[in-house]
Amino acid sequence: MSPGTSAGAQQPNSDCDRIRNFSIISHVDHGKSTLSDRILELTGAVDPRMMREQYLDSMDIERERGITIKAQNVRVTFRDHVLHLIDTPGHVDFGYEVSRSLAACEGAVLLVDASQGIQAQTLANCYQAIEHDLEIIAVLNKIDLPAADPERCAHEIEQVLGLPAQGILHISAKTGQGVEELLDAIIERVPAPTGDPTMPLRALIFDSSYDQYRGVVSSVRVVDGTLRSTARLRFMQAGSVHDVEEIGVRTPDGVAVSALGPGEVGYLIAGIKDVGEARSGETVTDAAAPAADALAGYRDPKPMVFCGIYPVDGDELPDLRDALEKLKLNDASFTFEPESSKALGFGFRCGFLGLLHMEIVRERLEREFDLSLIATAPSVAYRAHLSDGSTVDVDNPTDLPDPSQIDHIDEPMLTATILTPSEYTGTVMELAQAKRGEMSKMEYLSPERLELVYRIPLAEVVVDFFDQLKSRTKGYASLDYEPAGYATASLVRVDVLINHVAVDAFSTIVHRSVADSYGRRMTDKLRQLIPRQLFDVPIQAAIGGRVVARETVKAKRKDVLAKCYGGDITRKRKLLERQKEGKKRMKNIGRVEVPQEAFISALRLDE
Amino acid sequence: MKSHSNSGRAFGVYVHVPFCRSRCDYCAFATYTDRDHLMARYVDACKLEIRRALLDGQMERASSVFFGGGTPSRLPAEQLVEILGEIPRHADAEVTVECNPEDVNLRRLEIYRTAGVNRISLGVQSTMHHVLRSLGRNHRPGDVDRAVGAATEAGFTTFNCDLIFGSVGESDKDWIRSLRDLLELSVAPPHLSAYALTVEPGTPLAGDPRRHPDDDVQARRYELADRVLTDAGYGWEEVSNWSLPGHGCRHNQLYWQQGDYRGIGSAAHSHEQGTRWWNIRNPDRYVRAVERGSSTVAGQEVLSPAQREFERLALSLRTPTGVPAGSLPDLPELAPLVSRTGGRAVLTVRGRLLANAVTRHLRVEVGAAGSLRE
Ligand SMILES: Nc1nc2c(ncn2[C@@H]2O[C@H](COP(=O)(O)OP(=O)(O)O)[C@@H](O)[C@H]2O)c(=O)[nH]1
Ligand code: SF4
Numbered sequence: 004m005s006p007g008t009s010a011g012a013q014q015p016n017s018d019c020d021r022i023r024n025f026s027i028i029s030h031v032d033h034g035k036s037t038l039s040d041r042i043l044e045l046t047g048a049v050d051p052r053m054m055r056e057q058y059l060d061s062m063d064i065e066r067e068r069g070i071t072i073k074a075q076n077v078r079v080t081f082r083d084h085v086l087h088l089i090d091t092p093g094h095v096d097f098g099y100e101v102s103r104s105l106a107a108c109e110g111a112v113l114l115v116d117a118s119q120g121i122q123a124q125t126l127a128n129c130y131q132a133i134e135h136d137l138e139i140i141a142v143l144n145k146i147d148l149p150a151a152d153p154e155r156c157a158h159e160i161e162q163v164l165g166l167p168a169q170g171i172l173h174i175s176a177k178t179g180q181g182v183e184e185l186l187d188a189i190i191e192r193v194p195a196p197t198g199d200p201t202m203p204l205r206a207l208i209f210d211s212s213y214d215q216y217r218g219v220v221s222s223v224r225v226v227d228g229t230l231r232s233t234a235r236l237r238f239m240q241a242g243s244v245h246d247v248e249e250i251g252v253r254t255p256d257g258v259a260v261s262a263l264g265p266g267e268v269g270y271l272i273a274g275i276k277d278v279g280e281a282r283s284g285e286t287v288t289d290a291a292a293p294a295a296d297a298l299a300g301y302r303d304p305k306p307m308v309f310c311g312i313y314p315v316d317g318d319e320l321p322d323l324r325d326a327l328e329k330l331k332l333n334d335a336s337f338t339f340e341p342e343s344s345k346a347l348g349f350g351f352r353c354g355f356l357g358l359l360h361m362e363i364v365r366e367r368l369e370r371e372f373d374l375s376l377i378a379t380a381p382s383v384a385y386r387a388h389l390s391d392g393s394t395v396d397v398d399n400p401t402d403l404p405d406p407s408q409i410d411h412i413d414e415p416m417l418t419a420t421i422l423t424p425s426e427y428t429g430t431v432m433e434l435a436q437a438k439r440g441e442m443s444k445m446e447y448l449s450p451e452r453l454e455l456v457y458r459i460p461l462a463e464v465v466v467d468f469f470d471q472l473k474s475r476t477k478g479y480a481s482l483d484y485e486p487a488g489y490a491t492a493s494l495v496r497v498d499v500l501i502n503h504v505a506v507d508a509f510s511t512i513v514h515r516s517v518a519d520s521y522g523r524r525m526t527d528k529l530r531q532l533i534p535r536q537l538f539d540v541p542i543q544a545a546i547g548g549r550v551v552a553r554e555t556v557k558a559k560r561k562d563v564l565a566k567c568y569g570g571d572i573t574r575k576r577k578l579l580e581r582q583k584e585g586k587k588r589m590k591n592i593g594r595v596e597v598p599q600e601a602f603i604s605a606l607r608l609d610e
Numbered sequence: 611m612k613s614h615s616n617s618g619r620a621f622g623v624y625v626h627v628p629f630c631r632s633r634c635d636y637c638a639f640a641t642y643t644d645r646d647h648l649m650a651r652y653v654d655a656c657k658l659e660i661r662r663a664l665l666d667g668q669m670e671r672a673s674s675v676f677f678g679g680g681t682p683s684r685l686p687a688e689q690l691v692e693i694l695g696e697i698p699r700h701a702d703a704e705v706t707v708e709c710n711p712e713d714v715n716l717r718r719l720e721i722y723r724t725a726g727v728n729r730i731s732l733g734v735q736s737t738m739h740h741v742l743r744s745l746g747r748n749h750r751p752g753d754v755d756r757a758v759g760a761a762t763e764a765g766f767t768t769f770n771c772d773l774i775f776g777s778v779g780e781s782d783k784d785w786i787r788s789l790r791d792l793l794e795l796s797v798a799p800p801h802l803s804a805y806a807l808t809v810e811p812g813t814p815l816a817g818d819p820r821r822h823p824d825d826d827v828q829a830r831r832y833e834l835a836d837r838v839l840t841d842a843g844y845g846w847e848e849v850s851n852w853s854l855p856g857h858g859c860r861h862n863q864l865y866w867q868q869g870d871y872r873g874i875g876s877a878a879h880s881h882e883q884g885t886r887w888w889n890i891r892n893p894d895r896y897v898r899a900v901e902r903g904s905s906t907v908a909g910q911e912v913l914s915p916a917q918r919e920f921e922r923l924a925l926s927l928r929t930p931t932g933v934p935a936g937s938l939p940d941l942p943e944l945a946p947l948v949s950r951t952g953g954r955a956v957l958t959v960r961g962r963l964l965a966n967a968v969t970r971h972l973r974v975e976v977g978a979a980g981s982l983r984e
Binding site for chain 2: 062360512536537538557559560561562563564565566568569570572573574576578579580582586
């Protein structure tokens with residue numbers, strides 16, 4: 004059936020029996036895109052070569068990292084059934100978005116590379132799917148590979164998820180082997196949606212993105228009632244009302260329809276200018292005949308990781324503000340507010356769902372808006388309990404009250420799940436312990452693979468945990484985590500002082516046990532980066548009034564140019580003019596002149 | 611056309627000789643080791659450039675002439691003096707030729723002398739064999755002695771020796787030894803230049819960080835040199851120059867006073883009242899330009915009044931003339947670097963080493979269009 008005819012359904016498809024909504028849960032590179040290609044091809048939806056450009060991950064960064072951040076969905080028809088393939092974001096930072104996408108489905112295909120085995124995030128997403136009562140169809144992919152070990156993988160899946168090994172499909176998304184059988188299994192095993200077309204409308208928004216021309220385009224799943232192209236809608240959590248401009252289905256090209264019935268998935272455009280007003284998890288209803296209750300499960304995801312973002316060139320501040328505002332249109336989950344720093348000038352304090360989210364935003368700012376940026380070290384939101392009984396949340400170390408006022412400090416914790424080949428158990432445990440993790444579970448999935456669960460401070464994971472885990476296990480270990488409340492820890496703020504003046508950009512809150520080494524690292528780095536002045540410059544790291552590390556930038560002894568004759572004069576004057584010019588761009592920390600690049604390099608080196 | 615009789619005014623002529631036997635690995639000068647076949651044409655081109663400059667009124671009667679390079683002594687002496695012959699000069703003009711010690715012999719010096727050369731500058735660099743080798747220089751320490759003997763015999767009453775300090779092979783002791791060896795020559799050089807080895811971009815030295823001189827070491831060597839030379843009766847003339855009374859180099863002083871000069875030959879720079887221009891760097895292209903009768907100018911700049919004033923002060927600051935005391939702020943960090951007497955601020959020995967940092971504090975005031983403070 005061609006896309007034209009499949010989308011020709013101008014009436015609500017009231018026949019829920021013939022609808023199947025499912026998503027594919029899989030790890031990066033396990034073959035989700037390839038399988039999606041095959042499905043579109045097999046159902047005749049679109050020429051797969053064109054599709055790659057049209058349909059698949061369209062953001063550069065996503066493509067480079069092989070992850071999907073924004074869920075896409077597509078409608079295909081197969082054996083007289085309408086199948087909605089709902090994509091899920093592929094990264095732990097977007098766990099909430101995953102849960103909303105899963106809430107739009109009745110089934111999930113668990114796709115596992117048979118040469119790799121199940122990975123931590125896949126497992127976590129799969130647990131979520133099970134929590135949502137989704138029918139799980141486990142599929143082992145890449146069985147054409149000689150390295151594939153479907154028996155072991157099937158055993159692991161049985162072991163951790165309790166899914167019987169005999170029900171697991173074996174496919175090759177590359178050759179197409181088994182894909183048709185998979186579609187049959189989806190029709191057979193995934194329950195059809197239920198929903199009452201006569202009830203007041205309730206539709207779930209599970210993704211929104213901003214389009215320059217059309218405003219916010221949301222993905223919706225109708226749960227009850229009928230979503231009509233003529234409706235006036237109430238957004239129940241945002242509390243706003245908007246007229247529908249267009250509804251439609253993606254085949255994957257958008258095709259407008261006049262109505263979407265219960266169980267159907269499509270897109271919605273309602274003249275909204277900011278994705279914050281149509282967040283994932285939002286329930287829309289008919290303003291004229293509203294439903295009594297919103298759908299369950301809406302959350303307002305809170306930023307977990309913070310950093311200051313500054314333009315390298317102070318003149319780009321307005322451009323940066325502009326870019327942040329534009330990005331925010333498309334990403335309701337990050338926050339920003341102006342801040343200023345002695346070392347870095349004016350910039351913004353930004354909050355992110357996690358580290359990857361932070362990196363993505365930064366990269367998009369630099370690439371899509373052509374900005375040159377510098378970010379301070381990431382921080383988490385600490386909770387300081389003061390002696391007077393009050394508490395303050397501190398996401399910028401410089402805001403931490405004086406140590407004398409603090410009774411104790413709590414830090415956000417994570418439950419981190421690590422799946423690793425058992426040969427790396429030792430090094431993984433070593434790493435987790437070094438990062439102050441406490442093991443709460445250790446279980447063999449198979450003789451070769453192990454699941455380790457830790458309670459670990461978010462701040463430790465934020466720094467370089469993931470990179471270290473990958474390098475220690477040659478990339479074989481995988482990590483998933485979720486917030487796990489707060490815990491009290493022995494935390495201190497380390498300040499870095501140049502010629503006795505604290506430099507805000509380098510203040511950081513760390514565990515007491517690593518405070519000295521942080522101090523030594525920073526002072527040493529700055530000693531190498533700060534140009535010699537006309538006098539000795541002490542560089543110190545201090546906790547409160549106590550100096551824990553000290554270096555000295557010795558006074559400069561010589562800068563003169565040896566030769567200054569006829570041909571040298573122009574060159575020399577230009578150099579001196581440049582230096583004079585450069586002096587204007589120097590940051591003054593007390594009497595010390597420091598080129599901004601030195602601060603930037605120190606921050607970069609610290610990454 | 612300008613008059614040539616303006617005898618009170620200093621005017622310099624610089625002639626660039628872009629030929630060397632081999633390339634020293636720290637050298638970034640516009641010089642070539644494989645262009646000797648060009649010499650005759652090059653000499654003709656210089657002569658032609660001079661004649662045209664005279665016709666165009668770009669050249670006054672010279673109070674000083676300086677043959678630099680490159681290695682001017684690499685030109686056959688007869689050819690060099692042919693160029694000199696084209697340059698109108700005052701009777702008492704100072705005429706200097708830079709020479710490599712191994713090129714110097716009585717015959718050559720006599721030709722120079724007869725043609726009006728009255729000062730030579732010897733590229734000694736060091737008297738230590740191992741230091742010379744580490745600098746990539748070919749002459750032997752003994753060549754210097756012979757050269758000085760020949761100069762005296764040929765009737766030269768003043769000459770300069772260049773030294774370089776701070777190469778990796780050199781110790782403090784070696785450095786002092788080089789200075790003393792020169793002071794103990796049959797005739798001590800009346801003028802001495804001591805240059806801190808400088809890493810110029812694009813040179814083989816630049817590509818070998820292990821051999822890069824250390825600023826602190828160089829600062830120490832500089833202070834040693836100043837002490838040794840002061841004790842021996844030399845006066846400080848400019849950052850890297852010292853001389854016995856009456857033996858300052860007038861040509862170089864012209865540069866430091868922002869005087870006017872005309873450069874002849876490839877890569878040579880000229881300056882005239884705030885306009886500076888420079889010739890084509892490549893000798894082949896320079897020669898062709900002259901032969902074709904087209905312009906030899908590769909680039910030029912016209913200084914704004916503020917730039918000119920800044921440059922004038924910056925140059926003067928490198929010499930004992932210093933700058934008006936008011937041109938430098940009274941900052942604590944400058945106190946050890948400048949001494950203020952008689953309304954002038956002059957660099958101390960420590961200050962000379964940090965001349966750039968001091969220069970950055972210079973306040974420039976330009977009259978006419980109001981006062982411009984930087
Ligand atoms: N041999 C083989 N390779 C596959 C199969 N499925 C996917 N691949 C390859 O695995 C890599 C990752 O696949 P992709 O679909 O991009 O993974 P995604 O990151 O999950 O979307 C690509 O190089 C695919 O060609 C398969 O069944 N067999
Ligand atoms: S002799 Fe002088 S000009 Fe020639 S290469 Fe050596 S340093 Fe350079």
